[in-house]
Amino acid sequence: MENKLREKLPDELGESDAEEELNALAEEIKFHDLRYYNDSNPIVDDFYYDGLRRRFETIARRFPQLSVAIEIMDKVGSAPSAGFNKIIHSEPMLSLGNAFSEEEVFDFSDRVRRFLKLDQNIPLEFVSEPKIDGLSASLRYEKGEFVYGVTRGDGTAGEDITKNLLTIDDIPKKLTTQIPEILEIRGEVYMTKVAFEELNKSQEAIGKNKFSNPRNAAAGSLRQLDPLITATRSLNFFAYSWGTVSATEINTHLGFLDLFRMNGFSVNPLSKICENVEDILTSYKKVADLREQLPYEIDGMVYKVNRLDWQSRLGTVSRAPRWAIAHKFPAEQNETRLTKIDIQVGRTGVLTPVGRLKPVTVGGVTVSNVTLHNEDEIERKDIRVGDIVVVQRAGDVIPQVVSVNLKERGDDSQVFIFPKICPSCGSETLRAEGEAARKCMSGLSCSAQAVERLKHFVSKHALNIDGLGEKQIRLFWEMKLIENPGDIFRLSRHRQQLQEQQGWGARSIENLYQAIEKARQVEFDRFIYSLGIPQIGQVTAKLIAENYTNVGRWREAMIECGNGNQEAWESLINIDQIGVSVGHDLLNFFSQEKNLEILNDLNNELIIKHYEFQPALQSKMAGKTLVFTGTLTAMGRAEAKVQAERHGARVSNTISKKTDYLIAGEAAGSKATKAQQLGITILSEEEWISLLDDYSS
Numbered sequence: 001m002e003n004k005l006r007e008k009l010p011d012e013l014g015e016s017d018a019e020e021e022l023n024a025l026a027e028e029i030k031f032h033d034l035r036y037y038n039d040s041n042p043i044v045d046d047f048y049y050d051g052l053r054r055r056f057e058t059i060a061r062r063f064p065q066l067s068v069a070i071e072i073m074d075k076v077g078s079a080p081s082a083g084f085n086k087i088i089h090s091e092p093m094l095s096l097g098n099a100f101s102e103e104e105v106f107d108f109s110d111r112v113r114r115f116l117k118l119d120q121n122i123p124l125e126f127v128s129e130p131k132i133d134g135l136s137a138s139l140r141y142e143k144g145e146f147v148y149g150v151t152r153g154d155g156t157a158g159e160d161i162t163k164n165l166l167t168i169d170d171i172p173k174k175l176t177t178q179i180p181e182i183l184e185i186r187g188e189v190y191m192t193k194v195a196f197e198e199l200n201k202s203q204e205a206i207g208k209n210k211f212s213n214p215r216n217a218a219a220g221s222l223r224q225l226d227p228l229i230t231a232t233r234s235l236n237f238f239a240y241s242w243g244t245v246s247a248t249e250i251n252t253h254l255g256f257l258d259l260f261r262m263n264g265f266s267v268n269p270l271s272k273i274c275e276n277v278e279d280i281l282t283s284y285k286k287v288a289d290l291r292e293q294l295p296y297e298i299d300g301m302v303y304k305v306n307r308l309d310w311q312s313r314l315g316t317v318s319r320a321p322r323w324a325i326a327h328k329f330p331a332e333q334n335e336t337r338l339t340k341i342d343i344q345v346g347r348t349g350v351l352t353p354v355g356r357l358k359p360v361t362v363g364g365v366t367v368s369n370v371t372l373h374n375e376d377e378i379e380r381k382d383i384r385v386g387d388i389v390v391v392q393r394a395g396d397v398i399p400q401v402v403s404v405n406l407k408e409r410g411d412d413s414q415v416f417i418f419p420k421i422c423p424s425c426g427s428e429t430l431r432a433e434g435e436a437a438r439k440c441m442s443g444l445s446c447s448a449q450a451v452e453r454l455k456h457f458v459s460k461h462a463l464n465i466d467g468l469g470e471k472q473i474r475l476f477w478e479m480k481l482i483e484n485p486g487d488i489f490r491l492s493r494h495r496q497q498l499q500e501q502q503g504w505g506a507r508s509i510e511n512l513y514q515a516i517e518k519a520r521q522v523e524f525d526r527f528i529y530s531l532g533i534p535q536i537g538q539v540t541a542k543l544i545a546e547n548y549t550n551v552g553r554w555r556e557a558m559i560e561c562g563n564g565n566q567e568a569w570e571s572l573i574n575i576d577q578i579g580v581s582v583g584h585d586l587l588n589f590f591s592q593e594k595n596l597e598i599l600n601d602l603n604n605e606l607i608i609k610h611y612e613f614q615p616a617l618q619s620k621m622a623g624k625t626l627v628f629t630g631t632l633t634a635m636g637r638a639e640a641k642v643q644a645e646r647h648g649a650r651v652s653n654t655i656s657k658k659t660d661y662l663i664a665g666e667a668a669g670s671k672a673t674k675a676q677q678l679g680i681t682i683l684s685e686e687e688w689i690s691l692l693d694d695y696s697s
């Protein structure tokens with residue numbers, strides 16, 4: 001994702017350079033959004049991410065004619081990920097403008113008055129509320145019944161997370177008191193600080209990755225494809241806003257909060273009416289003082305004009321209401337001692353320094369590790385073992401060291417020397433010109449890399465082998481039972497050796513073997529992802545699978561590319577969303593003999609399914625575009641999609657004029673209404689299944 005153009009200032013860019021760079025920036029932003037929203041696991045900090053966005057905006061503003069890029073950017077929110085159905089919000093879910101100082105809050109109030117032409121003597125009431133650091137969700141109730149719930153997504157469409165929301169106690173399933181026929185309630189799903197700490201403890205106990213903060217933990221928990229897992233996570237909900245609402249007499253924001261409360265929702269108890277900006281600032285200070293003691297995380301206050309007629313006159317500007325603003329708290333910081341710097345070696349050999357801290361609470365959450373990013377960062381901040389460091393947690397990022405408290409530094413302190421050899425395998429490391437990362441180049445012969453690669457290979461979205469976590473992989477690696485991924489499928493030859501290991505009963509060995517056998521059949525895209533090739537995440541793996549359809553064709557094409565076949569190379573980098581940089585990483589992987597051996601070995605051990613998209617022409621569904629809505633009873637959504645595709649249909653998430661059939665399960669909502677308006681044929685689940693039965697061969 002490196003881009004030479006970025007060395008130039010925005011002012012120095014010509015139009016074609018600008019277009020190229022905007023596209024590259026959008027791609028990179030999208031990449032990080034996926035890490036953040038889909039994996040709940042950001043890999044860069046706010047500072048870096050905001051820098052990308054700022055540069056994008058600066059360039060886009062300088063070249064307003066490049067509207068294509070701005071359209072790209074609009075889509076770069078958080079694209080709904082595969083796995084959940086997409087639901088279009090009947091009213092967009094807005095974001096908020098920010099104020100960082102008291103002055104900006106006064107400006108906000110002045111802007112509102114100017115817009116509404118209100119003299120200073122006319123009272124202008126606001127409601128101030130804590131800004132909860134979670135994820136927003138929209139809950140639709142029809143005649144008091146909970147119909148569905150959706151994530152914010154990109155603000156226009158989100159993901160159908162109904163089943164997961166049903167597991168949250170704060171969300172009533174039925175509303176009974178003075179409710180409009182249609183009522184969409186919006187608010188924040190969050191995890192308390194205590195629940196977060198507990199979840200991390202249990203994640204650690206089962207060898208799973210810990211979450212970096214309550215917000216990510218809430219996101220990860222809410223976006224579980226299996227609602228039973230969500231149910232085990234402790235989540236809460238505060239109601240603070242609404243979407244579509246049929247006729248109501250409520251005419252203030254506070255009136256809606258009362259309605260929510262009357263119907264059993266939690267409304268944040270610190271929400272209050274403010275008569276003017278002075279009042280607002282008092283409430284800000286009061287809540288800021290309470291912040292540390294609150295059981296949940298907040299990152300600021302939100303001020304909203306109370307009168308709804310004024311809200312509607314004020315309207316919105318670039319996806320944020322003119323009638324509300326978020327007043328952010330400064331990032332939370334605390335000081336503690338840096339006891340050690342460990343160097344971790346990742347799957348691709350990158351050496352990452354991790355600072356170990358004397359545990360300290362920052363914003364109510366215990367922090368004992370910080371990422372120190374890379375050797376330049378350590379040098380720039382002159383971070384040394386033994387230093388008292390200022391640690392910061394800002395919103396969604398992994399805690400960082402902001403600075404060193406030099407007054408506390410002892411005379412014997414020593415500059416940290418970043419190791420030049422790999423701490424895991426002892427081989428030389430290399431830092432390519434212009435790159436921040438130092439890498440161990442010995443690939444799979446480096447045990448840290450090999451173990452990381454194996455961990456990735458068996459992880460949930462790859463081969464998904466239960467019972468094979470970090471601990472077991474490390475053990476089998478040390479016992480020399482597993483060196484390459486293919487060895488996993490030959491583990492059954494070592495039953496005797498395993499039985500002799502402490503803690504391995506016959507039953508657990510049997511379970512492990514069964515899980516391994518189950519994993520032998522694997523979808524092509526999962527297989528590609530499991531190889532752990534740099535930049536090949538789940539989405540890219542799927543694109544590759546779609547294009548090459550089976551492992552043989554893919555391997556051949558990649559080898560052709562390596563042999564300089566221009567046509568093969570062009571067709572690779574022209575795949576939507578795959579560019580030169582991803583192309584090079586693929587070629588690099590295929591150029592290594594060892595990787596080809598691993599691939600061949602796996603091809604022998606596994607049954608790698610061909611990517612399926614085979615229209616059955618005799619089916620009535622062939623060539624049709626289908627949309628599913630509501631709950632299906634005979635099969636899950638995922639299966640329904642596979643069935644539809646097997647019969648030659650395409651499945652889309654959104655209704656448009658191009659839709660041929662809407663298949664409406666139970667509790668079908670707005671999609672059914674839209675389909676009716678567009679004159680699209682609506683089939684019940686049974687009708688649809690009978691059509692499949694009639695024609696399946």
Ligand code: IVH
Nearest residue numbers: 094095096129130131132135136240302321
């Ligand atoms: S009002 C138009 N109120 O902050 C109304 N948002 O930065 C939009 N948030 O997406 C939201 N607490 O996820 C509102 N009391 C509160 C909030 C709140 C947290 C979040 C919400 C929103 C984001 C905007």
